Amino acid sequence: MKALNLGILAHVDAGKTSLTERLLYAAGVIDAVGSVDDGSTQTDSLALERQRGITIKSAVVSFALGDVTVNLIDTPGHPDFIAEVERVLGVLDGAVLVVSAVEGVQAQTRILMRTLQRLRIPTLIFVNKIDRAGARHESLLCDLAAKLSPSVVAMGATVDRGTPDAAFTPYGVSDPAFGLSLVELLAEHDDRWLETFVENENALSGDALWAGLAEQTRGALVHPVYFGSAITGAGTQPLIAGIRELLPAPEGDREAPVVGSVFKVERGPAGEKIAYVRMFSGELRTRDRVRFGAGREAKVTAIRVFDAGTTTTSHSVAAGQIGQLWGLTEVRIGDELTTGPVADCESKRESAFFAPPTLETVVVPARASDRGNLQSALSQLAEQDPLINLRQDDVRQETSVSLYGEVQKEVVQTTLATEYGLDVSFRETTTIHIERLDGIGAAVEFNKVDPNPFLATIGLRVEPAAPGAGVSFELEVELGSMPFAFIKAVEDTVHETLRQGLYGWEIPDARVVMTHSGYSARQSHAHAVFDKSMSSTAGDFRLLTPLVLTTALRRAGTTxxxxxxxxxxxxxxxxxxxxxxxxxxxxxxxxxxxxxxxxxxxxxxxxxxxxxxxxxxxxxxxxxxxxxxxxxxxxxxVIGAVPRRERTDHDPLNRREYLLHVLRRV
Structure with a gap:
């Protein structure tokens, strides 16, 4: 049976969750349509979601459409939870973008549509709430074409808009006016349609036009538009037909190597980690060992797959399916899973669909004794939302979190109270800045040469990189010039140190080159055991790197x-x-x-x-x-006074204080 992984996306309050309920009801998965206002929907399972009437976490539910199993993913609409949407986009085969017939195209609608088009995800548009006063049709179609995509086509007409009797009547492909509009639309992306129509318009049968529409919809070139009401059910049957006939349901290769992508992580009732994975190829079975991340490996101890509105225990999850995996205690969102070498597991997802959060705040426990429990709870929340981006300040005993907005702050506060029993408050929300290199800077410190107290030689050069390029680490020394563990220690510490530049802000884009290396080989006194004071360790390189790198940064300068x-x-x-x-x-x-x-x-x-x-x-x-x-x-x-952020490390910019902390001496 083929599987279609379908995302429902929209601006907040456009009726996305209500549409999900209506689709599940139409497919016979639920006996009654739940209400967002009453908190009785299938996919909004969190207490806060039911209380506020908004979706906060993405949820997966499955139903059958003929020979196609649809894994429907309901996503948040509020911009504060855009990170949750980002993680879903990479696993979709198609999407339904919901637009309100009253409010029309809104801010989040535009952002979502631009992203769907950039990722070439086949998308249908469902105009909801045609039963509401003020519902529009023709003028809204013009807005869709102007603000979302010129390649939209209305799939039917509405009657009695703005009343409880509002209905949607699909066009037939034999309808001359609809057929002509389809020819014009299809010809914009393929001249052969126009040539065939000019030579012999009768040669274009209704079946041919529908096949062409399906082909270009699956290619994310055109976007069929359906009108209806998730509350009354108007227009939902034509939409279901469009999902089944116009969106792709790829048949994955079960015999190919296992490749899957983790897009969600949550904790079970006993605190166990549950990974949601979309399988792109192969078949993963219980007790299989999988590789993921940076050399991590674990055994799958249990699998559940989505079926008819619930999850069922299964011995395997195959290509095209979405499953829940147990046993992967170190897995993270975004990890690619494979049973072969990690290098063979090519990433199926594009990262950074949306901008990172630009706000941060300090979380303060009401009781000082809760600091340890708060850190543990926030770490678990960060597993489920990596963009929370915890920043631990051990000097001041404070923890900061990154945010998209004030609503997200409220959600974090409520979650900590209800799920972890922690009463917290927040300091004033501040803006997250970054630093960029002004030029090129280099520094070197040699082994056993003052003032270097470490048994290591490190030379580093820093150079500006293009925005979005990230941090790269390269070698101008021979790879075999010293043990690889020492080189790896330098590389890891470089990435860690660049999280706090000269003014305390992260340097996200830079090219770092190791220009000098050297170490003291393992040795000892006669007839004695290994002597650390005579031999280099990885710790020497980890502790010296921040001093060398910050000197190079000073010489390069940052803004x-x-x-x-x-x-x-x-x-x-x-x-x-x-x-x-x-x-x-x-x-x-x-x-x-x-x-x-x-x-x-x-x-x-x-x-x-x-x-x-x-x-x-x-x-x-x-x-x-x-x-x-x-x-x-x-x-x-920044124009004017340069903002600084308090450092959370031992401050390698102050050499004396740094050495006092790491060596207890200067």
Whole structure:
């Protein structure tokens, strides 16, 4: 049986979870459609999800459509939980993007559609809530074409919009007007359709047009649009037909080497780790040993697969399926699984679909005695959401977490209280900056040459790298010049040290080259055992690397950069002047406004630290009529006072204090 891994994505409150409930009901998986407001939905299982009526964690549920098993993944819609969406995108065969017929295309809708197109994920669009007052059809189609993709095609007409009797009537492929619109759309991506139509329009049968639509939909070239209501069920049957006939359900090769991707990790009732894996090829069985990550290996002790709205125990999970695995105690989100050499396990996922979080805050336990338990609890939360990015300050006994927004902070607080019994508060949210290298810098310290107290020779050169390139470590010394464990110790410490640059912020992009190496070979006094004071160890290289690297960084110089968001603001024309004045105070960089008689559009860039202030001021400035969309765009150098972040290490920038801490002497 073929499997289709389908994602349901949308801006918050567009009706994504309600649509999931309706699809499960139509497939006979549940006996009644759950309500988000009542907290009775199948996929929102967390208490906080039911309480707030939003999706926080992605959830998987399965149902059958003919000979296709659909693994449906319901994802969060709130932008604070975009990281949860990111982890799902790499395992999808297709997607349904939900848009509200009343609110239309919203900020998150645009971000999601751009990402789906970049990843070439076949996507259907479902316009929900046609039973609501203010529901639109033609004007909304124009918005979809203008704001999401010009390659959209309406698959039917609506009647009685804005009433409980609203309905959706699918077009037939034999309908001349619909057939002509399909020919025009298909011809935009393949000239042969237009040539055939010009030569003999009767040669294009309804079956041929439908086959062409399916081919281009599966190629992520066109996007069929369905209208309906998840609450009343209108339009859901045509959507189900579209899912079955227009989206790809690949048949994976069970005989190929095992390759799978972990996209979610959670803890079971007994605290055991459960890994959600999408299998791309091969068949993984219970008791198989799998390799993953940086040389880690473990035995699969149990497997469950998704079936008819629940999970069932299975002896294997095969290509195309999604399964839950037990026994992988060290597995992490994003790990690729294989039973062969890790090098054979080519990553099926593109990383960093969305920008990293740009905010952080310190988590403070109400009771000082809870510090240890808090660290343990936050570590478990970081397993489920790596972008929380814990930052432990052992000097001040503080833990920081990275965030996308204030709602995420509330979720972390509630989760710690309900699941771990920890009462916490947060300090003021601050913006995460980064540092970029100004130029090239080099430094070297030689073994047994003052002032180097370590039995190691290390020379490093740092060079700027392009934004997004990451940190690379290269050798200009012979690989056999010293034991590989020593070289590995230098490389690992380089990555660790660059998390805190000259001003305390991470240096995410740099090229680091090892230019000198040397060590004292293992030796001892006559008739004595190994003497550490005469022989180099990996610890010598780990402790010396920060001193050499920070010296090279000083010589290269760094500049602190702040995150900038692009924004689009629709507002009454008579409010433009006041809003421009407010933007200037917030250090925004607006472009020339697109002025109209009633409603105008402002676009530009604004520091991430000022977005929340703008959101708070906007209702008063625009009489509540302003609509703001913003998303991370880039980093730019900080103007004015340079912000610093307190260091969490022993500060290799202060050589005397560093040596006192690591050696207890200078």
């Amino acid at each position: 602190v950069h702040e995150p900038m968001h692009r924004f689009q603001l629709e507002l009454p024309t008579d409010a433009v002047r006041g809003v421009l004045a407010a933007l200037a105070k917030l250090r925004a960089i607006p472009r020339v406004p697109a002025l109209d008689q009633d409603v105008s559009v402002l676009e530009g860039e604004i520091p991430a630290s000022a977005v929340h202030q703008l959101e708070q001021q906007l209702p008063a400035l625009t009489r509540g009529e302003g609509v703001l969309e913003s998303a991370f765009e880039r980093y730019q150098p």
